[in-house]
Amino acid sequence: MPAYPGDSAERIAAALARVPATDSSVAGVTKRLLDFFTSGEIDKGTRLPPERALAESMGVGRSAIRESLAALEILGVVDVKPGSGTYLRGGASELLPQTLSWGMLLSEPQTRDLIETRGELEIAAARLAATRIGDDELRLLEQHLDAMRTHQDDPVRFIEADLKFHLQVAESSGNKVVFDLLQSIRSLLRIWVERGLRSESEAHLAYDEHREVLEALRTHDPARAQAAMQHHMETAGARLSATIEAHPAEG
Template identity: 50%
Template sequence: MPAYPDARPHEIAASLGALPAGTPASQVARRLLDLFTDGTIPPGTRLPPERQLAASLEVGRSAVREALAALEILGVVDVRPGSGTYLRGAASELLPQTLRWGLLIGERSTTSLLELRAGLEIYVARLAANRVDAAQRERLAKHLDRMRDSVTDLGAFARADQDFHHVLADAAGNPVLLDQLHVVRSLLQVYADRAVGDEDAARVALGEHEQILAAVARGDEDGAASAMAVHMTTATARLQREVAP
């Protein structure tokens, strides 16, 4: 893997700046992620040694070590014994790990995640109405037919529902938005199979998806966003009932 010449690690370390005294490893990781995702450091770059990072951030080496270990678990860096620590992936590829890290180290709230997902899905629908192509419209219609055929088979209905949303996100044509939505969906996956609890709820969801596709197919951005907002309101309410104590 390529690595910068010796002068470069000093530049990387100097660009970090000091952190407040007593900052935990999570804050070290956040600062490193800010640097890694700004697009200035190519994949494969060898990072400065722990002692240099610790000195630049004005924290103990243990905090740097813990932060790098956590980033390695997330797939952001590659720690090679005897060689050093290397950055993995380009900035856009690191975004899902970055968001996931930020969500998991904080005080995660399912309600907040549901609100975030709703906002992302509504904007996806708006973009898709303007950017969808014929092949994607056909795939959306196919998944809608699957939903229609499986209102009494809730597992199959949920899979068709998810496939519909995945195609819609692809049609939006914004890879950064898609990355963020993928992470939020992953964090809410534990509830996905219970999103529709009975046939009546499935029929309501089916009607909502029909409205979304109709608006997207006619290129109605406002209509698609409004239809998705209606769907997100009912879907969020169902999921909140699932997580209620």
């Protein structure tokens, strides 16, 4: 599989060392990597140096590099291929939106704004989907809801089913802008969602809220669908806010 040219690892490491250091937190390291990736110094598809080399060139621990690369993979910036390496997925212009998105998460107030924005978009998506959703989409939502019911004792699988449920509602809205925005926002907030699901009882409450949304969509009543999603977003937003307060800006 193609890799970087012979001296590229050293060149990338040297270039990263020149990127101004803000802090050594995961957020700080991620921002430095994004700044470098959008500088145009390396091309799309370039394989990055190993974690150890990146850590040494940036003067941070390998764990910070590992977590930063995981975050960048979620954002769609890099592609991590086990046994092969980590590759840059886009060119400088393609990665600018991800840079802006990551910047929104660097402070608690902006994270709260993102939660509020997500809520408004989810409510709009449910209202639109109520009049546009078809039987096939309703069956998919039922499948995702069944997965949530089955995996209330498994946070990872429960959250995965939760994500699929919401993205299906967004897709059923028929509004691609709403879908794309919600997909990006949910990826950015996923770490807080994972931290916020602290017990099986909370998972059960979340399951009930999703069931109400599905039942509302079955009636094709926009007002009922909007109300059901608004109730869910209010409780989900409260859970996320409590999680942020319990884990303040820890990077």
